[in-house]
Amino acid sequence: MTEATNPYAGKTPASVATFKSAHGFSVTVARLRGLLADKGMTIFVDIDQADAAAEVGMTLRPTRLIVFGNPKGGTPVMQANPCAALLLPLKALVWEDDARATWLAIDDVTDALVDGYGLDASIVEPIAKAKGLIEMVAAREPA
Template sequence: MKAAASFPSSVSTFKSEHGFSITVARLRGLLADKGMTIFVDIDQADAAAQVGMTLRPMRLIVFGNPKGGTPVMQANACAGLLLPLKALVWEDDARVTWLAIDDVTGALVDGYGLEASLVEPLAKAKALVQMAAARDPV
């Protein structure tokens, strides 16, 4: 990741101990293992190539669990602008793989007026993204 990169404090980034393809596979596997639905997996580099542009390897994985997200959207329909959750996996110019996730729980509580206890289950997604980046225990 370039040092000049800027993003909100709600975004957490993790340097992966694995290559790009393995990191994507690990993230998808962890999400599935935890009962998450992967709604869409967007290959952003492929989309760029389709219009004659180049982009380093980058995938946006849109995921969630309707058991956790539905009550949030029932309480405030506009919360659907932040849900489902999204994780970004990309490779930088040095071929280092990174993952990022935006913890939307603060925005849902502060901006959408939802109870913290209602959105708390969504915060667990950050740990899954971090696990995908980590080296396996020996």
């Protein structure tokens, strides 16, 4: 699967990778959570943003923000530059568009960590793999 043109193309930074899921919203969220667990990632928080909107009397299409990471990969980054923690842990977004297609997005912070925070690419390498994990979740094949 390759990156798909999301309905908001041109309205997100170039670092945001977006993938159209071959699955419905609930299945995509379950696949994401399962794959992250299988890869030894910690899910720090799973925010149901549609539910939060409903709590204040507003509506939002199904939208979940999952904040995740692995301290074994993130700690060396933050040791090298504490301000890099502004980009960590990583975040994956799952949302349903108006046509009921499900999308996943991740902000690939690799370049920002290397170029903006001056980190060596070898330290950032474990974090760079996250984009591939999100792509796997979107694919038709089992994650």
